[in-house]
Every structure is written in C-alpha cells, then in structure tokens.
Amino acid sequence: MSDASKPLKVGIAGLGTVGAGVVKILQGHAGLLTRRAGRAIEITAVSARDRSRDRGVDLTQYHWCDNPVETASLDDVDLVVELIGGSDGPALTLARETLSKGKSFVTANKALIAVHGKELATLAEKNGATLRFEAAVAGGIPIIKALVEGLAANEVTGLHGILNGTCNYILTRMEREGLSFAEVLADAQRLGYAEADPTFDIDGIDTAHKTAILAAIAFGVAPDMANLPVEGIRTIAPVDIDYAKELGYRIKLLGVARKDSAGVETRVYPAMVPLTAPLAGVMNAVNAVVVHGDYVGETVYEGAGAGEGPTASAVVADIIDIARGNLCPAFGVKVADLQTLPAIPADKHYGTFYVRLSVEDKPGVMAEITAALAKEQVSIKSILQRGKADDGGVYIILTTHRTVEASITAVLERFNALKSVLEAPAMLRIEEV
Structure with a gap:
C-alpha cells in the first residue's frame, strides 16, 4: 500500500514532446493530482541528451542525470518514467535497473513491452514494484485500463483496432482526395504527420507492438511478436479505395486479435470494414478499438492516439494509480497465471x-x-x-x-x-x- 503521508517522488527519463507534457501536467495540476491520488506527486530528477534545449518547462529545480539509468539509483526517486523509446538499449537497461531495485516503472514504450513485457512483469512482481504502460497503446484512450479493470468480468473473445494515426491519416486523405499512397506520404512527412523514416508506421510494425500488448491483456497470455504476421499499407491503391466504397466498405489498417478453442490469432493487415461499422467512421489521425466480451458484448473506445497531451495524460494516469497503491499485475494476472495458448497460423x-x-x-x-x-x-x-x-x-x-x-x-x-x-x-x- 502507498504511504499517503509521503509524496511520491518521480524521475523522468526522456524529455521530448511527451516528457515535456508530463512535466507540464505534474507542475500545472499539482493540487488536483494530490487530491485525486491522496498524496503529493513530485518530480525530483530528469534526464535527457541535451540540457540546453528549451522545452517550455522549468527544469532548474530537478536533479539532472546525463545518464538516464542513473535515475533508478537515486534515493529520492520512488518511480521512474521512461520516455526514451526503443525495445532495447538505455530504455531496457533502465527498466531492468528500476524494477530490480523495487521501484515502480511507467513507460509509453510499446516496443519495450511487446518484446520484453513478460520479463519486466516478472521483475516487478519479484521485487514488489509496479509496471504500468497505459500510454504505450492508443495514446489518450484508456484501453488497457478498460481491459484490465472495466471488462474484468468478461472473457474477451476478440478485438480490432486502428492503432496508428499516421496510417489512418494517409488512408483518409487517399480516399478524400484521390491521391496515391506515395503522394500522401510525402505530404504527411512535410507536415510532420509522418517521420522521415516512416517504416515502423506504414509497414505495420508500430501497430503490431500495440496489438501484441492488447492481446496479452485481453487473453491473459504473454506478448508474442514471433507469431504476429504483419502487413502494412504501401500496396494500397486509390482504385482499391474506390472499389471498397462502391462495395460498401472502407479500408483501414487493423490490429486484430481473436481467441477461440483452437488458440489465439494476432495479426496486422489492411482490411475492408463496412461503412456502417464503428471503425469505418474513424478518420484522420484518430485511434479506435472495438472489444468483444462475452457478457458486455461490443464496446468501442475512440480518441487521440498520439501527441503531447493525450500520451502525457495516460502516463500521468499511471503515476496516479501507483500513488494510490493500485498494485494490479501488469497484464491483469500474475505472470505465473499467464496462459500458453497455441498460435493460429495465418x-x-x-x-x-x-x-x-x-x-x-x-x-x-x-x-x-x-x-x-x-x-x-x-x-x-x-x-x-x-x-x-x-x-x-x-x-x-x-x-x-x-x-x-x-x-x-x-x-x-x-x-x-x-x-x-x-x-x-x-x-x-x-x-x-
């Protein structure tokens, strides 16, 4: 349980767009967050590559760590927020160090959790720490909390999600303006909607990481990237978008997870969805997830999937949860209770x-x-x-x-x-x- 008489002291590693957003929320909503968490939440240390960069927030009052892994060892840090990115390297080292010391760890790093989630959850349980990653999937949409808590009474049989805003933005503009994939991608890069190297987005890898995480929580299994076939949107042509609409469909890049008596199927691919379906109306850079539970039926979650505010909001929600003493296992069940189910071949x-x-x-x-x-x-x-x-x-x-x-x-x-x-x-x- 948390000690409400003491503030929760937070170290933040990574001060890019999301990291600066977390600082803004913790500074600007300090009183509100204290009331909601039942204790004060204080930033005590930060880490980033460039000390001199203006991030629009005052960082002078915090201990600066040139090496992000150092934040795990500071006596005045109870919880580390990792916003560095990448499945390995400093992010993984920081996660291991933090959890090994019995300190809680919050991340927005989907690659880290998709690849090393079971190992890190095991470390958290072994050392009495908490691992949280709400911001790793669908930005500001609380889809992980929905699966772990709100739908806990249900056996989830499947979910479909639009989990990458860049791809959804590209497909939206291709349909509305009749442009080719290459034309929209070039414009999206110019406008900042797509990275200079958009491979992770347009080839479906980003969506795959998020799908692996959602499937793990929904079905009570470990994340499994090895059995998750991935297709992106490079081959989608305007003619297919036009014919899809004529047939009553719209093309979306989906992360799909299903469970039945044969096992678990997880995949990423562009698919045609009916124009009357909830996902068909999700346009531009918005994310959405449809979940099927045996008692609740179909539930739909939609909102901003990326950006400073939505992602930082999800990070801070995890911090509040830990401040309250919510020690729910990372994947909704203890690691020992994660099932091993057959992977259904494509x-x-x-x-x-x-x-x-x-x-x-x-x-x-x-x-x-x-x-x-x-x-x-x-x-x-x-x-x-x-x-x-x-x-x-x-x-x-x-x-x-x-x-x-x-x-x-x-x-x-x-x-x-x-x-x-x-x-x-x-x-x-x-x-x-």
Whole structure:
C-alpha cells in the first residue's frame, strides 16, 4: 500500500514532446493530482541528451542525470518514467535497473513491452514494484485500463483496432482526395504527420507492438511478436479505395486479435470494414478499438492516439494509480497465471476476401478465373467488371464467401500463372466488425 503521508517522488527519463507534457501536467495540476491520488506527486530528477534545449518547462529545480539509468539509483526517486523509446538499449537497461531495485516503472514504450513485457512483469512482481504502460497503446484512450479493470468480468473473445494515426491519416486523405499512397506520404512527412523514416508506421510494425500488448491483456497470455504476421499499407491503391466504397466498405489498417478453442490469432493487415461499422467512421489521425466480451458484448473506445497531451495524460494516469497503491499485475494476472495458448497460423484464418485483377479484355478470361476459384473450392459472393486499367486491361473485382486463407493464397498463385492476368492481383481481407 502507498504511504499517503509521503509524496511520491518521480524521475523522468526522456524529455521530448511527451516528457515535456508530463512535466507540464505534474507542475500545472499539482493540487488536483494530490487530491485525486491522496498524496503529493513530485518530480525530483530528469534526464535527457541535451540540457540546453528549451522545452517550455522549468527544469532548474530537478536533479539532472546525463545518464538516464542513473535515475533508478537515486534515493529520492520512488518511480521512474521512461520516455526514451526503443525495445532495447538505455530504455531496457533502465527498466531492468528500476524494477530490480523495487521501484515502480511507467513507460509509453510499446516496443519495450511487446518484446520484453513478460520479463519486466516478472521483475516487478519479484521485487514488489509496479509496471504500468497505459500510454504505450492508443495514446489518450484508456484501453488497457478498460481491459484490465472495466471488462474484468468478461472473457474477451476478440478485438480490432486502428492503432496508428499516421496510417489512418494517409488512408483518409487517399480516399478524400484521390491521391496515391506515395503522394500522401510525402505530404504527411512535410507536415510532420509522418517521420522521415516512416517504416515502423506504414509497414505495420508500430501497430503490431500495440496489438501484441492488447492481446496479452485481453487473453491473459504473454506478448508474442514471433507469431504476429504483419502487413502494412504501401500496396494500397486509390482504385482499391474506390472499389471498397462502391462495395460498401472502407479500408483501414487493423490490429486484430481473436481467441477461440483452437488458440489465439494476432495479426496486422489492411482490411475492408463496412461503412456502417464503428471503425469505418474513424478518420484522420484518430485511434479506435472495438472489444468483444462475452457478457458486455461490443464496446468501442475512440480518441487521440498520439501527441503531447493525450500520451502525457495516460502516463500521468499511471503515476496516479501507483500513488494510490493500485498494485494490479501488469497484464491483469500474475505472470505465473499467464496462459500458453497455441498460435493460429495465418493460413488457417477463416473469412471473406476482396480480390482485384487486371486482365486482358477478351473472351474466355472470366472462365479461366472461375475455373481457378473452383479448383480451390472458393465461392464467389459478388463480381464486378469495370473499365480500362492503367496497363490497358480491364478490372475484375470479386468478393468471396467465407473460406480459409490458404485457399485464397492458392487462388492468387493460380491467377498469377494465367497469361490473361496482366499484373499481380490485389487482395484484401474483409472484416465485418
């Protein structure tokens, strides 16, 4: 339990946008936070690479550590906030040092938790410390607290999330303005919505880290990046966005986690979601998560997924929790109670699919296509034929009835072997979320 007679003394490692935001909240809302936490929360130490940088906050009253790991060893630090980033390096060393000394650790570092979460949770339990990472997933949306506390009475069977604001912003602008992926990405980089190296965002890695964390909490398992296939949005074309809308869908990059009697499926991929679904209306840089519980049914969480204010808000919420003495295990259950469930292979996924083909405009092509589908026992739900493609062919767009993904993969291989097919087929999964 916390000692309400003593302030909780906090060291902050990393003073970028979010770190400065945490300082602003702790300074500006000191009285409010004391009332809500039941004790004072005081910053005593900070660490960053550049002492001289103006961060818009007064740091002169705090002990400065040139080495962030030093904050874990200070006598006047009870809790360390890590906002350095990266799954290894100083962030991991700081986490290990802090928890090994029995001090609590708060982070916004999704890569760290996705890769080393079980190890760090074990260290926390062994040393009587608390590990918190609300800010690691979906910024200001309290989705982790919702899973750990609000939905604790439910068996969660699945969740779908828009977990990367950069990708959602790019897809939104592609749809609204009819621009290519490359055009929107270049503009997003110019405006600061995308990093100079956007790989982690657009290739789905950032979403994968967050999906692994949510699946771990939802299903009571350890985060598992090794069995989480990832696809990004580089291959999404304006034509697919247009056809998706014609069919009643919108394309979103999703983090998906499902559990059934066969095990756990976790994946990241661009998918078509119905225009009537909650996730379809989530535009620009906003994040959202839909969770399915056996008693509560479907619940939806939506809000800012990044930025100084939302992310710093989530960090401070974790600090308040620890100040109150809330010692709930990091993943909702103790490490010893985490289950080991089979990982469902990607090719065992069962669902419906969208396929776009560019083919020669001549008799007999449709017969070749339907023959390829028949050989893999894939049934057509709908089929459209449209005007000229960029390569001079015509587009054929089809959707399937429910089938196993291995069959769709085999169908695509058959399509690629047809001389009448002019370019590699495009395939998207359809998620009726």
